[in-house]
Amino acid sequence: MSRLDRSLIAGLPMFKGLAPADLDRILLQARSLRIAKDQTVFEQEGEAQSFFLLLDGHVRVVKTTPDGQQVIVRYISPGELMGIAHALGRTTYPASAIAAVDCVVLAWPDHIWPELAESFPSFGTGTYKTVGTRLQETQSRVVELATEQVEQRVAHALLRLVKQTGRKTDEGILIDFPISRQDIAEMTGTTLHTVSRLLTAWEEKGLVKSGRQKVTVVEPHRLFALAEGRADKS
Amino acid sequence: MSRLDRSLIAGLPMFKGLAPADLDRILLQARSLRIAKDQTVFEQEGEAQSFFLLLDGHVRVVKTTPDGQQVIVRYISPGELMGIAHALGRTTYPASAIAAVDCVVLAWPDHIWPELAESFPSFGTGTYKTVGTRLQETQSRVVELATEQVEQRVAHALLRLVKQTGRKTDEGILIDFPISRQDIAEMTGTTLHTVSRLLTAWEEKGLVKSGRQKVTVVEPHRLFALAEGRADKS
C-alpha cells in the first residue's frame, strides 16, 4: 500500500479521528489486492471470509435471481466498504461484487471485525451509519420502482451515477466507467431495448450524449425535471 | 409497563444477556404510549426525537412520494424497534409509522441512544444487526420489483405477512390485522383493482380465502409455488 493510499484512507469517514498508530494497526491486518476488470471480488452465497475497502476503481454489486436474471444493487466507489455482511450478522454474501474496471481493494479477514469495532468505536459507528444510509437509499429505490414509470427510473439512475462518479468533461458530465445499456436496464428493472430507445430520444433532445459503454449527461437539470415527472418541452 | 411486558422485553434479541438491573435502567428512561388505530407514531420528515419499541399491535411504515402516492415499506410486529433513524445518523424520520390496530409502544428520547449503545454493547450490536437484516430484506424487495410480475410480487407479499404475523385458524393462516386490497397494492407497486382480481382468482383455485380487510392463506405451499414463478395447474 502506497503512502498516497494511506493519506487517502485516513480521510475516510470510518477512519476519521483515529490516532495514526491505531490506523496503522488496522491497516497492517489488511492485504491489498488487485482485481482485474470483470473479476469478482466476492460471490453471492459465498461464505463471507473478508470485508473490503475499495481503494481504486468501480465495483458493481449484483444480485442474481434463481432463474438467472440480474439486478444491479449498487455501484461501489473508491473509499467505500463492501462485503460487510458478516459485520451485520450474516455468514454468507447476499450478492456478488464484480469489478467494472481494474480495481485495487484492501481486504480484511472477517473475524477481526468485532475486535476492530470494539477497539475503535468510531470505526464501528461510522460503518453502521453507512449501513443506515444504504438502507435508506435502498428504500428510496423501492419507492421508485413501485411508483415511477421507466423513463423516470432511468433518469434517476443516471443522475445517481452522475452524482456518485460523474467527471466533468467539455461535453457535460461523464459517468466515469464503462456502462452498457444492459447495465442501466439491470439498475432500473427494464430491458436494454427500452433504455436504448430512451437514450436516443434524450440524445435528440440534447439531454445526454452516449456511445458504446459510455454516457455523458449534458443537461442534468432537464434530466432531473424528467426524473421528477415534469414533462420536458422540446 | 406491566410485569408481563417486562419479561417479554427481556427476551428480545437486543436486550438479551443484559443484567436485570441494567435492563431496568434502560426501561426507566422510556415512556409507554398507547396509540389508537390509524394514529401516527411518527411522521415522515418529522424531526426525530424518539425511537420506539412496539410492544403490542401492528404498525405500517409508509413512504409518501411528492405527488401523494404511498408505498408501504414494511410492517412492524411486536418486539421490533422503529424510528431508529437518529441512531443511524439521521435527524429526521424517512417515513411515517401508522398504527394498523390499537398499539402499545415504548418510546425513548433519541438523545440517550449513544449512551445506551455505549453502556450496553449487546444492545448496540443487536440493533445494528436488525438494521443489517432490514437492508437485506429491502434489497430483496428491489430485486422482486425489478424482475417479477405482479402476481408473483403479491404472492410474495402475502407469504411474507403470513410468516411475520400469520395466525393459524381452522381455515388456514390468517394475517393477523386488518389489511385492505389497497394496502397490498401499496406493498407491491400495483393497484387495488389488480390485487382484487388476483385474490378472487386465487380464491376460486382454493389458495386463499379473503374478505373485507382480511386475508387467509389456505394453501401456503401452492401460493409459494406461484411466487416462485412455477405455474399452478388447476
Add this chain to the structure above:
DNA sequence: GAGACACTTTGATCCAGCGCAAATCGCCGC
C-alpha cells in the same frame, strides 16, 4: 333497521413497455 360510508368486485378500454427479430455499428486482435 335505515342510511351512509368505505371497501370490494367487475367490466371495458387503452397503452407503456416487453419480446422477438434483424440490421448496424464500433472495437479488438491478428
Add this chain to the structure above:
DNA sequence: GCGGCGATTTGCGCTGGATCAAAGTGTCTC
C-alpha cells in the same frame, strides 16, 4: 485491413396491467 464479436439501434406486434367507470357488499352509526 480483415474478420469477428459484443453492443446498440430500430421496427413491429402483443399483452400485462393501468385507468376509468359503475355496481355491489359488509359494517358501523344513530
